[in-house]
Amino acid sequence: MAAAEAERPRLWQEAAALAGAVRGALGPRGGRALLLRPTGEAVPTRDGRRLLEALSVEPPAARVMVARACSLRAATGDGAKSFVVLLAAVLGGLRAAGGGAGLRRALRDFEAQVLERAAARGLRRHLRPAPPGLLEPLLEPYLAGRLGPGGRRRLARLCAEMCRRCAPAAAARPQVLRLLGRRFAELHAAVPGLPLASSRVLPGIVLRRDFAAYCPTDGELRALLVTEPLRPALTAPGVEFAVDSEGQYQASLRWITERTEALMKHLQSNNVKLLLSSVKQEEVVIYYAKLYGVSVVECLSSEEMALISEITGVSPYAPFGDNTDREITETAAVTFCQPLLLVSKRCVHIGFTSVSAFQPHCLILCGPVVGVNEQHAAALQGAFTMLLQLFETVDRREEWKVEGERHSEASDVSTWHSSATQKQLVIENTCNSNQVSECRLKALGYERERKILDPDKSDLLVHNQKNRSAPVLVAHNTDKVSACECLRVGRGLEKTCCHIVPFKQGESCAGSGQDYSNCLIEAGSVLPVGGYFEILLHYYIQDYAKQCQQSEVSIVSNVVADALLSIPKALYRTAERNGFTTFYLEAISLLQKNQPLPVNNEGLESVYCKYQLVISVLHCVTELLSIDLVIGIRRPLQKIEDSDSEDDS
Structure with a gap:
């Protein structure tokens, strides 16, 4: 039997050991680990990929876990630490639930039958588009999870400035971000011995030779x-x-x-x-x-x-x-060609005329020592990869697109316009390349208590505004703000545009009969950092799993829903006493009442990256539970000649 019952505790123990090694560095309040290189150099770091690779794990299953976590980090620029924390929680839950091949099959069914429906009919209603032209709210929390407390804001501004200068046209942003992620090693020059404040973005490229x-x-x-x-x-x-x-x-x-x-x-x-x-x-x-x-x-x-x-x-x-x-x-x-003196080293500074959308710029990255510069460069390269994910969408599976089309055709379009207990405010973004115009509000249906954006206070609602928090804006799938528009650079950026669609009272996440498009998560979708994604997905998975007829799928749903809470628990572990418990109970209470969640001011994160994290963990669990036999190879395999046959003894 694949991954016998006796092997499951060992899988969980190995995953728990990896999670214990990185959990302390998770989130903006996390600590740093001190890595000792073979040369004797001590390098403090919070980067999940560096931490996992430095462990040099020996067990084959643990090596698979590390490889999958690093693959996710390379693909999305984020999530290596969260991957192993969530993986350990899922494996621990499955171990406690028992079962064998049935749970492995249920893992595959869970993704299509529960996870995607929970995301489409519940999670989507809470998503919001990225603020127009504002990259810092995404970059600052991202860098806070990888670097020490000093210089995060400065690095976020440098990263945003380089992105804007290299791609002044919003439509070219995906292509440019892809190039920045691939070629960042050649598009920056590290200068040790100077403070970070001396870093700057220069036109052209710098060749590190005379x-x-x-x-x-x-x-x-x-x-x-x-x-x-x-x-x-x-x-x-x-x-x-x-x-x-x-x-x-x-x-x-x-x-x-x-x-x-x-x-x-x-x-x-x-x-x-x-x-x-x-x-x-x-x-x-x-x-x-x-x-x-x-x-x-x-x-x-x-x-x-x-x-x-x-x-x-x-x-x-x-x-x-x-x-x-x-x-x-x-x-x-070439527009200019001149020497550039970086401390005591003379380099070549060249300005090229580009034939593509990428406008050549380079980053002079200063830091006290070489090790710090390396960490900053790795974090910035990952940040460009993370920003690229804002242009990605998550589509539904083919097997239930037909169901969505059937429900969409059967539903009455007038339900979004004629309900006396429901109102929609659609804020249209009429931005151009130079400035963000005034938001035009169109009220559809009956007029009720209005919740509008204050144009002078980005991302805050006028209604029921409090010093500590403000309601989450809820995005509907008819949002017309593209990812390119969400990252547009121009004046008037303080006027943030998004959709507001309040809930119907008593509406169920599984029976709402809405959001049947082929897109699960639209490009540019973000949520506040700090466990909001995990809390929302936890709630809607549990709510939708109640209607599942298959008991094993229901078990997996509860396991994954509970495992999602392991990430916000780790984030709040250094906060005030009972910080997670207070946040969780408040959030669940508001969701049960169909009310918006409170918002923190710590920044935003890409929903696409978070959703890919969950999918990658589920696939890794399925892969681990499907292992039949582990064979240790002590020497390279001998090449088998083509002339050999199966009859040879």
């Missing part, structure tokens, strides 16, 4: 990319070149010199004033480059060359062939 030859020039110039030595070879590879006399040798050197000089003249005639080389060039090349006013930067990495090619759209140039005088067309436009 010029081999520098010739100052004004105005726009052309740059050429090369991946091979420009000094011509006397012979082809594999061909022997025989020299019979000193005269022949000197003649060969003169030929090389003349060809190199001719090439530099040719570059000058094509207005090429900058040579970017991935290999080290010979002295004769550097000499004639200086003579003809061509700056040279050599020994660029393959990643830097790939980034420049991606920005400019040019390919490396092959200089030698039958016709060395042909016109050079593969050149990049």
Whole structure:
């Protein structure tokens, strides 16, 4: 039997051990672990991936858990610590519930029968779009979970500034965020020994090496990319070149010199004033480059060359062939090229004209020591990946899209307009690229007590406003604010636009008969940080699971619902006494009364990332419980020849 009963306690123990190692660093109030590198350097960190990888776990199942947690972190930029905490809680709940293959099958049924319906018909009503143009409310809590208390706000501002400068057009934000996540190592320069306040965003890119030859020039110039030595070879590879006399040798050197000089003249005639080389060039090349006013930067990495090619759209140039005088067309436009002094190291600062939506900018990241700079850089790279998830949606499964269409066709559209006990306020976003216009409110149905946004107080409701909290805004699936609009940069950003759709009294999450579109979670959906997602999903899973006919699916539903609370429990463990209990009871009471939840001012988080966390944990649990046999391999497997047959003994 796969994952026999005797093995389940061990799975839970291994997951609990991993969770215990990272739980203390979870959330903005979490502590930091001190990692000791083989070199003896001590590095304090709160990054979940670093913590898990530093453990060097040996048990195969635990290694699977770590690999899945790190895979989620790489894909979404978030969730490594929450993954193992939730995984340990789910495995512990299943261990206490008992059962074998039936629960494993129930895990697969739970996702489609309960989880997706709870998200679509309950959770969705509480989602809100990201504030227009405001990235800091998302970035600050994200960085707070990975870095120490100092500099979070400064790093959030730097990250937001770089995002806005690299993608001034809102429609280009996903493409640019994807590039920033992939190429951040080449788009920042770490400067140890300076305070974080000295960090800044600069136009262009910084190459962390000095010029081999520098010739100052004004105005726009052309740059050429090369991946091979420009000094011509006397012979082809594999061909022997025989020299019979000193005269022949000197003649060969003169030929090389003349060809190199001719090439530099040719570059000058094509207005090429900058040579970017991935290999080290010979002295004769550097000499004639200086003579003809061509700056040279050599020994660029393959990643830097790939980034420049991606920005400019040019390919490396092959200089030698039958016709060395042909016109050079593969050149990049450069607006400036100058040395940049970073403390005691001189670097190359180049401004490229981009052929894509990405506008080249780089980050000068300062910090007291190298280890701190590495942590900041890793956190910022993850932040770009996290922001990219705002443009992702979660779609429903095919097997119950048909059901949703049937219910949608049967439902009366007028129920959203004619109910005397219900009102909708739809706030339309009429933003343009420069400013956010005034929000226009259209009241549909009967007029009742209005809850409107104060244009001077972003994200706060005028009605029933308190010093400590404000109601959560509830988003309906007809929201027209796209993710690109939610991240638009412009003036008037304090005027945040979103939808407000209050609940009907006595409405059930499972029987509401609404939200039957194919999209479970729309792009740009966010919730306040601090356990709101887990509390909401916990409540709606339990509420919907009551209607399940399958007892095993109901058991899994209760296990997952209770396991979700492990994350807010860990978040509130260092708060005031009984902080989680107070928050939980207050939230459940409001949900039972169909009232909005209180909002904290600690920031927002992507709902897509949180939902993917739950899905990844469920898939990992199913994978672990389906393991039949663990085989330890002490040596590499021998290659089996194609001629071998099954009859061989």
